[in-house]
Structures are given as structure tokens and as C-alpha cells.
Amino acid sequence: MARKSDEERLRELEEQMEKIKARKEQVASRLKEKERKARTKRLIEIGAIFEKHFDIEGGQEEAEKLALGFKQSVLKNKEKVLSMSKEQIEQSKQK
Structure with a gap:
């Protein structure tokens, strides 16, 4: 079995690198698509x-x-409201 020349080995390695690069781009593309769909779902909800x-x-x-009218109030009270339990929120609705 003849050994491959350095040029042949270099060519094979370059081909492998191209294939890996293409797979990397596919995975990155799928990840971006998932993130975009998750963001769209979140915005709709x-x-x-x-x-x-x-x-x-x-x-x-x-x-x-x-939203602009409520912005200051929300920013001021966000942490307080987020720390409330569902029961506390329901009680505040009834007032």
C-alpha cells in the first residue's frame, strides 16, 4: 500500500474542514431558528x-x-410585584 503524498493528505484535510464547516453552519442555523421561534412564541404570549x-x-x-403610560410604574414596582404570591396578587385585584 503506497503512502499518500503530503499534497494528497493536505487536500483530504481541507475537504474534511469544509465538510465540518458546513455542518457547523447547519447546526448554528438550526439553533438560530429555534431561538427565533421561541422569541416569537414569547412575544405572542x-x-x-x-x-x-x-x-x-x-x-x-x-x-x-x-405601555408607555405604565412604564414608570412598572419599572418602579416590578421587583415588588414579582415577589408577590398568586394569592397576594388575587387579593390586590379584589381591592
């Missing part, structure tokens, strides 16, 4: 919650105005 609780009927412009 959050939008639905916002629409439900604030009775949004005027579309995007109305939602944007309400």
Missing part, C-alpha cells in the same frame, strides 16, 4: 396577556400608548 388584562381593542397604537 406576552401580547395576549397584555391585551387580555388591559382590554386592548385599538390595536398596536393603543397598546403602545398604554
